[in-house]
Amino acid sequence: MSGPAEGSYLLEALGVSKRYGGIQAVKDGQLRVGYGEMIGLLGPNGSGKSTLLNVISGVVAPDEGTVTLGGASLSLGHYRKTQAQGVLLIAQELALAPLDSVWESIVLGAEPQRGQIIDRRKARRIASDAIASLGHEMDLNAPVSSLSPVDRRMVTIARGAARQHVRLLILDEPTAGLPPAEAALVIAAMKKLVNPERSLILVSHHLEDIISACSRVTLMRDGRTYRELAGAEVNKNDIVNLLLARVDGAAIEDQAARTPHALGEQVGSMSDVTASFLDGVSLDIHRGEVVGIAGLLGSGVSEVVELLSGQSQPVSGEIRVGASNVVPSSAHKALRSGVGFVSGDRANLVIKTMTVSEHVALPALRRLTRGRLVSRKLEKNWVTDSLADLSVKGEPGALMTSLSGGNQQRALLARWSRLKVDLLVVDNPTVGVDLAGRAQLLAVLRTLAADRGVVLAAEPDELATTCDRVICMRRGSIAAELKGDEVTENAILQAIS
Known part of the structure; x- marks a missing residue:
């Protein structure tokens, strides 16, 4: 050298x-x-x-x-x-x-x-x-x-x-x-x-x-x-x-055990969508699968996430989400239509003065309300069961900020454990989470995909261990779609680079 x-x-x-x-x-x-x-x-x-x-x-x-x-x-x-x-x-x-x-x-x-x-x-x-x-x-x-x-x-x-x-x-x-x-x-x-x-x-x-x-x-x-x-x-x-190599020289395992779920009906689609960084993108998501979105900064990955979750609107083309094929014209409408969203940006999602329970119950308040008031009994049972589903370590009454990064992220995912959504859009959920915590979070996503479709934007190594399919983006267009045994970190990196 x-x-x-x-x-x-x-x-x-x-x-x-x-x-x-x-x-x-x-x-x-x-x-x-x-x-x-x-x-x-x-x-x-x-x-x-x-x-x-x-x-x-x-x-x-x-x-x-x-x-x-x-x-x-x-x-x-x-x-x-x-x-x-x-x-x-x-x-x-x-x-x-x-x-x-x-x-x-x-x-x-x-x-x-x-x-x-x-x-x-x-x-x-x-x-x-x-x-x-x-x-x-x-x-x-x-x-x-x-x-x-x-x-x-x-x-x-x-x-x-x-x-x-x-x-x-x-x-x-x-x-x-x-x-x-x-x-x-x-x-x-x-x-x-x-x-x-x-x-x-x-x-x-x-x-x-x-x-x-x-x-x-x-x-x-x-x-x-x-x-x-x-x-x-x-x-x-x-x-x-x-x-593709670890710091200690050990190779990254390209594929973990991805036990496939039964594939159900379509719960999300984009048809010839053009937006700020997208040019004619078409894709679909079905219940029972984890679909990865891979790409470099500026490739259009963030735009796909925002469009499917109703946070932004396309210049042209059509987007449909949920079992009812609704157009997500806003984040609120997307949620009402069966779309959940989880971001790794905990700095903007975690409110310092709110407890774990309050964070987990937030999207489900309509279900937990009796009359004009939230039923504390229903909330307690809902939160306890949701946290148990994802093995979150932390007391429901504790401040969210008292949890580790990995447990905070699992608590945010726990919001959607019992709230039945058709499509869960997840954007870089492992940011700031240690290696062991990352593996646990990705395993949770596989579990959640059993009864819904999951869209995951993450790093290539995480997509390779988690996804049934990966859409590879490059400069605003789909460069490749990898399926089954094709989904390896090497293949993803080659497609997006």
């Missing part, structure tokens, strides 16, 4: 560890970037990439470890100081104010001053030079709200070009949601930013972007950096094979 010579690294992050409560986000993380190179950082969701980069860019302080830039220690945990030292993180959420002009967005936070006011002429010149350095053209006075998705990405990248003191630019998923031709424009622009004094770290799930742009690739899994590739090793087959 080749790479920069010893002592020639611009950035060295060594022994970085960071824990959030009971979750070890990064353990002994290592990352090195040479002068004048672009490296890739790869790993599944929850692998620790974002945490490691947040440490390097000063967003959070590590529990252990050191980070140096050009041999000087960075001010870890102090974002502004770290940025002043020459590290800039451009996150995947595009933080652009829609009413700002292009030039205002590019110089935002680093506006040149003339006395007490912004030097607008100089600011426009800086923005113009930054856009030109990317090989791109744009109306500097255009409001951000009028820009195409690719132009918005160019504006965020130009922020890095406009800050001449920045020596390390970190780009998190800059091509997410872009079609191949536009993604290629963004990659070409990024390459123009690399020079002997400036290096880039590229985070992307799109392997073609990593392979075309990066001289070296660092792989992460389960909070650890476990392999570095360079030169000819940076190819799709080697990367996919390594992503």
Whole structure:
């Protein structure tokens, strides 16, 4: 393996560890970037990439470890100081104010001053030079709200070009949601930013972007950096094979025992649906099966989840859910039509002041109400039985926040154990859950599919152990549908990459 010579690294992050409560986000993380190179950082969701980069860019302080830039220690945990030292993180959420002009967005936070006011002429010149350095053209006075998705990405990248003191630019998923031709424009622009004094770290799930742009690739899994590739090793087959390996070298089991349930009637469908990130998508779900939706960031997976659960509406095409084939025109109507929804985003689902019992009973209040009041006896029996169905460890009267992440997620799933829905849409339920807890949650989904259809959006290894079928999404379209023995992690990764 080749790479920069010893002592020639611009950035060295060594022994970085960071824990959030009971979750070890990064353990002994290592990352090195040479002068004048672009490296890739790869790993599944929850692998620790974002945490490691947040440490390097000063967003959070590590529990252990050191980070140096050009041999000087960075001010870890102090974002502004770290940025002043020459590290800039451009996150995947595009933080652009829609009413700002292009030039205002590019110089935002680093506006040149003339006395007490912004030097607008100089600011426009800086923005113009930054856009030109990317090989791109744009109306500097255009409001951000009028820009195409690719132009918005160019504006965020130009922020890095406009800050001449920045020596390390970190780009998190800059091509997410872009079609191949536009993604290629963004990659070409990024390459123009690399020079002997400036290096880039590229985070992307799109392997073609990593392979075309990066001289070296660092792989992460389960909070650890476990392999570095360079030169000819940076190819799709080697990367996919390594992503299929555990940190300890043991292979991931592609298929668990997936005892099939009896297949029933159709309980969900999409017919030639077009939406913000979807183009002519058609699929169906039947009672008795778990259907996985796999794809990279921006592939359309989130849109499928939102459309089936009534959280958004298509531009064209038809969506039907429930045994009655109802159009889910809102989340409320979807629920009334027999659609349940569970998200891994517990931060927005768990209310700190509410008990476990209150969370579990919430969707069933109509069934538990007698007259105008909720029957506490009915609620107690309902919650007790629901928690027992999913083996949730925790007292019904305890605050939801007192449970572990895995038990919180099982409690949220327990909402639907006895509330008979036709279709259960589950979005990344294992986020922040340890390995043992993940296996238990996925087993629960198999059990719940006995009398309903389940749609699961999750990581490829989880889909491979849980699903009867997997719909593989790529840039807004269905790239492949895998069934039965075809459902392996390797096959899923190959289809979506």
